[in-house]
Amino acid sequence: MIPDLRVRLGEWELDNPVMTAAGCAGSGRELARFFDISRIGAVVTKSVTVEPRAGMPAPRIAETPSGVLSAVGLQGPGIDVFLQRDLPWLLSRGARAVVSVAGSSVDEYVLLARRLSEAPGVTMIEVNLSSPDLARGGRHFAEDTAAAARVVAAVRETARADIPVFAKLPPDVADLVELAGECVAAGADGLAMINTVRGMAIDVDTRRPAVAGGMGGLSGPAIRPIAVACVYRVHAAFPEVPLIGMGGVRTGADAMEFLMAGASAVAVGSALFHDPSACLRVLRELEQELLDRGVERVDSLIGAAHRTAGAPGTAVG
């Protein structure tokens, strides 16, 4: 028996629950050299900005134990080139395109949502809230629940009704469950979590931060328990809200962890740096895990850890 891998994210059905994480799949072309990108649930683009961006100076990445510390600074071509070149290419390959957007003001997010709604073929908009808000001295939108909610509401109002809008949340905020709730109240159709964890590494020879930005974002298996906890807590608070889980997924078993914590789909990010075919491998391994366990439908696993007898509450400790 072949397990049924289809999952629903609200109104939207996916052939399978594995996707790429924003900013870890290039334009799609780079990965397509290693596997057929139409075979995974969706390709999530790097966060698209209004104008082209050159990003941060090098060094941008440092390896840490089971992790990657990065500060890329959203280098990208801007929305015009994205729509003209990258999106049509993804669609021509039969990929489902989830477009991540990042702005430095509410107006920029609105502009991005409008342009994406005019373009055919956008499967979903993912709103990256870990982008500096210029009006507030460069604090991330996500650090201020009200600012984050304003962005989400504005994108939801602007975007075509048939395009789901998901809010992407970072873990290191004062109250993640509150932020999640406000984003949903502002109209988010679902949530993607987690973005990278703030971190730092210092080169002891040069006495300088290992990435030029000073602080970086930590990703990879090192953050997986943090990410699973975030998904678990948010699913416990809002069981009806579809979640895309990510943070250190490297194997099919890792993906299962996120599903059981409450995610309906799972994204693979920095594991792709190590293994460019990781998405397809995770999918195959997940299928095998289901077979080994006699699980017929992958969606029966979603939130399973909450339903086992004696499932823990979400209090710390």
Next chain:
Amino acid sequence: MRPVQMSSPVLTVRQVDAYHAITVVAPGIAERFRSGQFIAVAVGGEHSSMLTRRMFAIHEVKPDYGGTVEFLFTVRGRGTAWLAERRSRDLLDVIGPLGRPFPLPRDPVNCVLVGGGSGSAPLFPLAHALRRRGCRVDFVLGGATASRVFSAITARRIAETATVTTDDGSLGTKGRVTDVLPRVIDEACSDVVYACGPMPMLREATAVAMRYGIPIQVSVEETMACGTGICMSCVIPVVGEDGITRMARACVDGPVFRGERVRYDDVGTVPFDALGAPGWKARGGGEDRTREAG
């Protein structure tokens, strides 16, 4: 041609002076290889805590066992220390061939190949390719000390001349490769320069080539994490044909660039006028956005 990812058995591990040489059986990589390309090797085994790949220039390909690939390296950190312990029949997860190869001249011209330290590795298959086209090849190889100079003996065998420099004078001329480069260009009547090594050496070599008005192709060894173009970590400022500076990925847009296109003095920064940097619009570059680097 598109790169392949494979689990490659180690055929031999050798130590040559300060270098380790590993040969793996990798037919798909060997058959696609063009000189200047590199491989990205996963280190630490299947459940490794080292998530980024290690890049090595392909030093030699051979037809044995369907196709083998050899790379040379020095132990620098944990990844190369792990590699130095591999033994024959171990499996290595290898991706390749990656990156833009050295462009080859159409005519049988005189070429001087300049390598610093491990940067000499990709010049050997290049030398063979150039010789097959009837080009004259001269080598200039350098290193900190004698044991760090790569395959000087092989270089003498394939090239017309091989000039060696060391920082400490333990082999050849005391000094840097770029100190002797003008003399070699004069004597060999070189038409083209190929260089691979650390950034300051490439900058100097480019300055020399420009003084002689001859083209130079450089191969950079920027810090890389994926090698496949997806992590955006390996960027350097490079001037495009349209005069616009872009933050180019060394792994897919390079590692080989035209020497005069690399903004050496701005490596490690984002120049103010680079595409997408704060100053680029002021420069009037707002029209052509279709060819960004990343």
